[in-house]
Amino acid sequence: MPSQKPIRVALLGCGTVGTEVVRLLTGQAADLAARVGAPVELAGIAVRKPNKHREVPADLLTTDAAALVASDVDVVVEVIGGIEPARTLLLDALRAGKSVVTANKALLAEHSAELSAAADGSGADLYFEAAVAGAIPLLRPLRESLAGDRITRVMGIVNGTTNFILSGMDSTGASYGETLEEATRLGYAEADPTADVDGFDAASKAAILASLAFHTRVTASDVHREGIASVSAADIAAARALGRTVKLLAICERVTEGDQESVSVRVHPAMIPRSHPLAGVNGAFNAVFVEADAAGEMMFYGQGAGGAPTASAVLGDLVAVARNLVQGGRGPRESAYAGLPARPMGQTPTRYHISLDVADRAGVLSQVAAVFAEHDVSIAAVRQEGRVDDASLVVVTHAATDAALRSTVDKIGGLPVVREVVSVMRVEGEET
Ligand SMILES: NC(=O)C1=CN([C@@H]2O[C@H](COP(=O)(O)OP(=O)(O)OC[C@H]3O[C@@H](n4cnc5c(N)ncnc54)[C@H](O)[C@@H]3O)[C@@H](O)[C@H]2O)C=CC1
Ligand SMILES: N[C@@H](CC=O)C(=O)O
Numbered sequence: 413m414p415s416q417k418p419i420r421v422a423l424l425g426c427g428t429v430g431t432e433v434v435r436l437l438t439g440q441a442a443d444l445a446a447r448v449g450a451p452v453e454l455a456g457i458a459v460r461k462p463n464k465h466r467e468v469p470a471d472l473l474t475t476d477a478a479a480l481v482a483s484d485v486d487v488v489v490e491v492i493g494g495i496e497p498a499r500t501l502l503l504d505a506l507r508a509g510k511s512v513v514t515a516n517k518a519l520l521a522e523h524s525a526e527l528s529a530a531a532d533g534s535g536a537d538l539y540f541e542a543a544v545a546g547a548i549p550l551l552r553p554l555r556e557s558l559a560g561d562r563i564t565r566v567m568g569i570v571n572g573t574t575n576f577i578l579s580g581m582d583s584t585g586a587s588y589g590e591t592l593e594e595a596t597r598l599g600y601a602e603a604d605p606t607a608d609v610d611g612f613d614a615a616s617k618a619a620i621l622a623s624l625a626f627h628t629r630v631t632a633s634d635v636h637r638e639g640i641a642s643v644s645a646a647d648i649a650a651a652r653a654l655g656r657t658v659k660l661l662a663i664c665e666r667v668t669e670g671d672q673e674s675v676s677v678r679v680h681p682a683m684i685p686r687s688h689p690l691a692g693v694n695g696a697f698n699a700v701f702v703e704a705d706a707a708g709e710m711m712f713y714g715q716g717a718g719g720a721p722t723a724s725a726v727l728g729d730l731v732a733v734a735r736n737l738v739q740g741g742r743g744p745r746e747s748a749y750a751g752l753p754a755r756p757m758g759q760t761p762t763r764y765h766i767s768l769d770v771a772d773r774a775g776v777l778s779q780v781a782a783v784f785a786e787h788d789v790s791i792a793a794v795r796q797e798g799r800v801d802d803a804s805l806v807v808v809t810h811a812a813t814d815a816a817l818r819s820t821v822d823k824i825g826g827l828p829v830v831r832e833v834v835s836v837m838r839v840e841g842e843e844t
């Protein structure tokens with residue numbers, strides 16, 4: 413057993429993730445001490461409801477998180493979530509030179525500049541591997557392993573709850589409501605699950621990924637965000653008919669035009685081919701592709717949500733900051749030197765799948781096609797099926813700007829021959 417003075421840890425929050433952090437920290441104390449070179453000691457656990465039954469040492473509980481942060485601790489682990497009081501508590505910790513480990517993507521996506529400045533001011537560490545894609549080591553590869561390469565694209569499934577819902581709708585036809593309830597019961601969903609279903613959680617993660625990948629400060633407000641609330645059984649069926657499935661994707665791209673570079677960061681549902689590697693990512697699993705100039709394509713896959721997987725990432729960070737304290741040195745600082753501008757969604761090239769109910773009469777297809785031509789949107793594939801007195805028309809486009817595609821859909825929806833726009837969804841994956 414190392415003879416070094418213990419590293420004292422304050423844990424803020426003891427819900428789904430916090431409980432598992434305590435379990436791993438106490439259950440593996442001897443191994444952690446050997447890996448760090450000093451015992452890692454839980455000094456206190458800040459909770460809101462001290463009388464709630466928990467499998468954690470009751471004598472460590474306190475309702476005064478600020479006092480715990482201010483006490484004689486070396487590291488603060490934050491798994492409360494939300495902006496306040498987490499922001500103030502972590503700023504206080506960092507300004508006092510205490511290293512911070514957090515899983516709080518909502519906070520990082522809005523306030524990482526302020527938190528990083530506080531860490532730089534005192535020389536403390538700020539680690540947050542659990543904030544994106546749960547257990548999957550993803551931020552450390554972006555921040556460290558790929559720091560010598562030029563990343564061009566990061567794309568993937570980064571929200572377990574919505575992936576659990578979409579997988580259920582696709583495989584068993586389960587309802588949206590049932591699967592959301594189950595995701596909450598399993599500890600995947602945020603305290604307010606609208607953060608998941610409306611895409612806020614994935615947008616926060618996309619902002620963090622883009623910031624690290626492109627050495628640029630990207631905040632949640634720079635991210636185009638659409639959730640899954642509007643994904644209907646008709647959309648899933650339309651995707652299935654084309655050999656596709658629907659996933660909520662986070663896409664971070666470096667866009668180069670002449671000598672101008674910008675970053676496009678977006679979160680939205682998209683149809684992808686069933687043969688695409690992301691199509692087989694089901695339940696609360698996450699997967700993220702990274703493309704870099706020299707490394708080429710890489711894929712990171714694993715459990716993106718849940719108490720134990722998330723606690724694994726928290727513990728990995730805790731070991732890293734504790735080692736830095738024992739051995740000297742510091743983890744990577746924020747790197748935002750590139751300062752690339754955010755590209756508006758309207759200018760971002762995407763592809764659409766559009767499914768229409770139309771009158772079954774001569775000339776309909778040419779009227780619809782004319783609207784595409786008028787907006788300079790080229791059609792990749794068309795499928796028409798007649799019924800008694802109406803027909804279904806499915807159009808998949810080539811890439812065009814999102815603004816042009818939106819205007820096309822608006823105009824088509826107003827054509828007298830179009831009875832209903834059944835489904836409109838972006839398409840990712842190979843060109844159809
Ligand atoms: N559950 C998951 O799968 C993942 C969660 N995260 C993040 O980890 C953090 C925690 O998530 P969960 O454990 O799932 O949430 P949770 O809601 O289960 O736990 C949060 C706990 O913090 C407590 N709390 C709230 N305000 C507090 C305060 N002022 N002082 C002390 N305790 C307070 C709540 O009572 C609750 O027990 C969030 O930032 C979340 O986004 C990140 C990755 C995955
Ligand atoms: N609510 C989040 C939890 C992990 O970040 C999710 O569902 O992915």
Ligand code: NA
Pocket residue numbers: 541542543544545546547548549550551725
């Ligand atoms: Na991670």
